[in-house]
Amino acid sequence: SQQGEEDPQALSIQEGENATMNCSYKTSINNLQWYRQNSGRGLVHLILIRSNEREKHSGRLRVTLDTSKKSSSLLITASRAADTASYFCATDPRALTFGSGTRLQVQP
Amino acid sequence: DAGVIQSPRHEVTEMGQEVTLRCKPISGHDYLFWYRQTMMRGLELLIYFNNNVPIDDSGMPEDRFSAKMPNASFSTLKIQPSEPRDSAVYFCASTILGESYTFGSGTRLTVV
Numbered sequence: 023s024q025q026g027e028e029d030p031q032a033l034s035i036q037e038g039e040n041a042t043m044n045c046s047y048k049t050s051i052n053n054l055q056w057y058r059q060n061s062g063r064g065l066v067h068l069i070l071i072r073s074n075e076r077e078k079h080s081g082r083l084r085v086t087l088d089t090s091k092k093s094s095s096l097l098i099t100a101s102r103a104a105d106t107a108s109y110f111c112a113t114d115p116r117a118l119t120f121g122s123g124t125r126l127q128v129q130p
Numbered sequence: 131d132a133g134v135i136q137s138p139r140h141e142v143t144e145m146g147q148e149v150t151l152r153c154k155p156i157s158g159h160d161y162l163f164w165y166r167q168t169m170m171r172g173l174e175l176l177i178y179f180n181n182n183v184p185i186d187d188s189g190m191p192e193d194r195f196s197a198k199m200p201n202a203s204f205s206t207l208k209i210q211p212s213e214p215r216d217s218a219v220y221f222c223a224s225t226i227l228g229e230s231y232t233f234g235s236g237t238r239l240t241v242v
Contacts, residue, residue, distance in 0.1 A: 067230040
C-alpha cells in the first residue's frame with residue numbers, strides 16, 4: 023500500500039510562478055523525502071526533512087512538515103521550464119514507499 | 131562515485147524467456163532496493179536487502195521473481211518465465227540508514 027499521496031495529481035503553471043505540491047501520509051515516520059523524476063529517467067533526491075523538523079530550504083525549494091496532520095508540502099519558487107517533471111514524496115519507517123506523484127508542467 | 135549502475139538500460143524479450151536485471155550500488159551503502167514502475171501501479175517496492183541479506187520480499191509479485199545479492203557490490207533481479215504483464219521500468223536504489231536514496235537510471239523491460 024502507498025504511504026504517501028501527493029496532491030494535486032497534475033499542475034500547470036507559467037514560468038516564474040510558484041508551484042506548491044502537497045503530500046499526506048498515514049503512519050509515523052522518521053523522515054519524509056521529496057524526489058523528482060524527469061520523463062524516462064530515474065528518481066533524483068531533492069530534500070529530506072526529519073520528523074523533528076518543521077521546515078527546510080534548499081535553493082528554490084521549501085519543504086514543510088506537519089506531523090500532527092501527517093502532511094508535507096513542497097514549494098518551488100520562481101519556477102523554470104526545466105522544473106517540468108513528476109514530483110514524489112516518500113516516507114519510511116522501513117523502506118521508502120512512494121505516492122503517485124504530481125506531474126508539474128511549467129510553460130515557458 | 132559513478133552512482134548506482136543498472137544494466138541493461140533496455141531489454142526486449144519474448145514471453146517465457148528468462149530475464150536478469152543487474153545492479154551495482156554505491157560503495158559503502160548497506161541497503162539496496164528494487165522497485166518497479168508502471169503507469170497503472172506507480173512505484174512499487176519489490177524487495178530490499180541490508181548487508182546483502184534480504185529483509186523484506188513481500189512486494190515480489192510471484193514466485194517467477196527472485197533477487198539475490200551475493201556481495202556488497204552486486205545484485206540481480208531475475209524473472210523466469212517472463213510474461214507481458216512484467217513489462218515495466220525496474221529501478222535499483224541504495225542508501226545508508228536514515229539517508230536519502232540514490233536511484234539508478236532503470237531498466238526498461240518489454241516482454242512481447
